[in-house]
Amino acid sequence: MSPELSQLVELQELDLEIQRIADKLASIPAEREQAEATFSQYAAEFLALKSQHEQSLENRTRLESELVETQAHHEKFKQDLMRVSNEREYVTALREIDATKKHASALETEILRRMEEAEELAAQLKTFAPDIDAKRAEVDEALATLDQERDREEDLVRSLEGRRAGIAAAISETLLSMYERVAKARRGIVLSEVRDGICSACRMRVRPKIFSDVRKGDQLITCDSCSRILFYRPNTTQSAEAVTT
Numbered sequence: 001m002s003p004e005l006s007q008l009v010e011l012q013e014l015d016l017e018i019q020r021i022a023d024k025l026a027s028i029p030a031e032r033e034q035a036e037a038t039f040s041q042y043a044a045e046f047l048a049l050k051s052q053h054e055q056s057l058e059n060r061t062r063l064e065s066e067l068v069e070t071q072a073h074h075e076k077f078k079q080d081l082m083r084v085s086n087e088r089e090y091v092t093a094l095r096e097i098d099a100t101k102k103h104a105s106a107l108e109t110e111i112l113r114r115m116e117e118a119e120e121l122a123a124q125l126k127t128f129a130p131d132i133d134a135k136r137a138e139v140d141e142a143l144a145t146l147d148q149e150r151d152r153e154e155d156l157v158r159s160l161e162g163r164r165a166g167i168a169a170a171i172s173e174t175l176l177s178m179y180e181r182v183a184k185a186r187r188g189i190v191l192s193e194v195r196d197g198i199c200s201a202c203r204m205r206v207r208p209k210i211f212s213d214v215r216k217g218d219q220l221i222t223c224d225s226c227s228r229i230l231f232y233r234p235n236t237t238q239s240a241e242a243v244t245t
């Protein structure tokens with residue numbers, strides 16, 4: 001392979017790797033958001049439970065003062081009963097004594113129900129609280145891992161870009177601008193390896209004469225169907241994968 005051609009191949013491999021890392025870096029903010037959203041959702045359950053507990057306690061307090069009031073009314077009507085002066089007042093007092101008694105009893109039942117409810121919610125909250133801390137720690141750890149990954153990938157990109165600049169400097173300006181142009185139009189795939197007589201980028205069979213010239217590797221030959229620069233590597237393995245991604 002001519003030095004020119006092998007420089008272009010290397011340039012493309014670097015560009016594809018740089019692009020791969022850039023894509024990965026671009027996905028990190030969304031992953032961070034996802035981690036935070038998971039936590040907010042989890043914390044929301046806890047906060048909802050907490051406000052439910054507070055509401056239950058408030059309701060009970062309100063019912064308790066209503067009970068005190070009802071009991072006072074009940075006593076008052078009992079006093080009234082002893083002071084009635086006619087049949088109408090007597091019936092009224094009796095009816096009120098009965099009504100306040102029933103109401104007080106209903107309130108007592110409701111207060112008991114609230115007490116049980118608050119106890120249950122308090123127990124749930126108790127199991128929730130350590131979980132919230134653990135969940136936050138889990139999310140923080142995930143975020144830290146993402147940050148480390150980002151730093152690592154950014155370092156890698158910088159070193160790859162340094163290598164790329166070195167190679168690009170060695171390539172003639174005309175060839176480099178041609179490379180950049182095709183890269184833009186062909187989503188980064190400027191060069192294509194010929195394998196088993198087939199252009200690996202567009203999957204078209206290369207004419208035998210061209211294939212034989214490509215194998216020599218001493219000139220720049222483009223694919224008839226996709227216009228990419230063809231190259232050939234005997235016994236290629238993994239490095240060939242880069243040009244087909």
Ligand SMILES: [Zn+2]
Nearest residue numbers: 199202223226
């Ligand atoms: Zn092709």
